[in-house]
Amino acid sequence: MSARIAPGELGTITVRPRGASWTAQANGRDLAGFKRTVHATGTTKKDAKKVLRRKWESTTVASGRSLTKHSTIRHAAAVWLDESRSAVSAESLNAYRNRALNITDGRGTRGKYRGVRDREGGVGAMPLKMVTLSWVRREVLRTREEYGNAAAMETYSALRAILRTAVLHEALPYNPASGAVSVQDLPRSKDVHALRPDAFRAVWSALEAWGVGEPTFRVEKGRLMSLLQVGLLGALRCGEALAIREQDILADRIRISGTIVQPAKGPAYRQPFTKTRENSFVEFTPELHAVIEEQRRAMVPNAEGLLFASRAGTPIPVVNIGRTMRKFSSAHEPVFKALDFPHNEFTFHVMRRTAATLLQDEFGEDAARQALAHHGTTALRHYAAAPELGVTAESVKLLSSLF
Template sequence: MPRARLPIGTFGEITTRRVSSGRFEARTRYRDWDGRSRQVQATGSTATAAERALKGKLASRFLFQPTNADLTPDSPFGDLVTYWLEDIDLEGRISRTTRNLYERNMRTLVTPAFENLTLREIGVARCDRFIKQLAKLSYNRAKQARVVLRLALELAVRHEILPSNPMDHVSRLYRAPHIPDALTAPEVNVIRAAIAQWESAAGHISGPKPDGQLGAIVEVMLGTSARIGEVLAIRRRDIDITGPVPSIRLAGTIVSRNGEQPFRQDHPKTAKSRRVVALPTFASDAVRRRLANAGSMGLDDLLFQSRDGTPLTTANVRRQLRQVLSGVGIDGVTPHMFRRTVATPVNDNASIELAAELLGHTDTRVTVMHYIQRSELVNPATAALLDRAFAKDEG
């Protein structure tokens, strides 16, 4: 007859025997967390002492610790952070860039406030107060801290180290109303003129002369609403400039990580935001000029690249744009502002759905909240409607 299977975390009959002069051994079978039954033994000077030692050894085996038997509610918060990062690496579900961002936010924003606490000392009130205090300094920092703290404590709950996640009961974060910044057509033309003047190399003194890429990058951002990383990831194969409707396929982004060379990722910010965008004339003209200046290109060559043929980094383009514009007294313009600038007229002249489609959003609420500059002007048709509704009697 087959031996009956023990429930997980239990042991069978204990047997004892003399193993040498003055030494006794107690042994039994114990079913571990992984479902396997293992033989466990201990020795003592008497049979009773050996059995007592065996029971102590069995009691020390943690039932719900599949990979880290040392993590308990009394462990310091830093041990959970290490365990959480190891679990992220083991799972391999998120990108390396996001993983590094999580680690940075945990180390810089959360750990300083919790490093001297054990896990059982981290309750709802403490978490709620921490998030609110951080939100007074920065909404974005509080939001980022909230994400990583919730994820780490959620892991502790899943692995039955903690009974519940205190972050589940922390109050919501509220952000002050924000009006997206967008440029007007005259402001766009001033920026174009400033870049053109710089690229003409008038008064150039030393170093490599401008190669015309900055102006073309701006025109493509204005013509596609693409993120700066998406524009820098455009390959020759993504461009159709000879068809009846010139277009660009946005299907990647440039990723830059500390200590690594920048590289092209084979999808934009999200895999769902791949899209083919028809080009307005000003953008298609800029692409044609760039192709002519670049000369012979392979299908996988980047439209915009360094003199060594490597990807341009988003940080370098931002810095170059800032330096060029600050030289003529224009401050505060970022590549992302062009993205908002495009969304506003598309919404005003067509629909929010078309603006969201152009931006690569799957939810129009994101488009409304972060990309559409709301006009204060109410449709003047209301005046005629009210005249008809409440006109004075002439008698």
């Protein structure tokens, strides 16, 4: 066998007649670099070659699958999903699966908000060797023209992840999606990322006045307000704020070490790690300490010691918080209209964006990144000098001024 055949590649296929059928044979090198000879039979020359390539792809092992330049986007998407299975939650994996189906087959379920949008046709049969930067760009911009920026961004992020998997399997020399489109190519029609201080105070005033005189609503509203305060002051995701336990409340800070997830079947539960699998912290200030102590007095006793728990003492699903926030925003649509902020865009994540925007404006990009527990680069976490992720007391004090 020629030494020029790279690991994972198949050499020249030879086809010979054998009675009424055809036999195909080829030498190849598996991903460990060892020589292998593959045989296959088909009714025609073309069929025999197809069967042989499928046999090669199904038996060359790399995380259970293999990819070559002859593999298709559909095959690469399947490998991406397989390798993501152990790294993300079931809910995230389902979202990835929908995005992959939308790209490969032109179908998929739309999410709760701006999730996957169904579209006609797919690109699953496209061989990896034919995928170029310009092809990715045309596909993303076509999606933008037909379905808008949100769908185009999802298409781009999914294609980039799928093609990155192909690069890791050495099926492609580089990722053709990297740099194919930029933020300027997918401009937002309106900035709905965050609330500016005056707008936030108007919304918070409406929230404080909401449901006055309704005793049955007082517990739900009080819990929501405390949760929003903790989430904003800590720049937290909703699931991370809901997952705070009494043992996470230390003398001078709150440790963020888990999140609440909702499986497709069964009740919500506390996952013992965050979305990024990195612990972070929120330093105490008198304002934040007062909010925590008030919630401690109101908390429902529960086995896990969750600061925020349902009346039955179980973890609160994130969707329940979203439902309460939508109820509030729908009831106060005129308030949001006066602020030129779409009421249906008011979500818990807006608190996190609001915090990040204020921190970036005041202290710079690094402070905002540190508060969001984002790494500047994927390699940063491996260095001893990497900054501790979390929200400093100075940042909490700035965010407290919003109230």
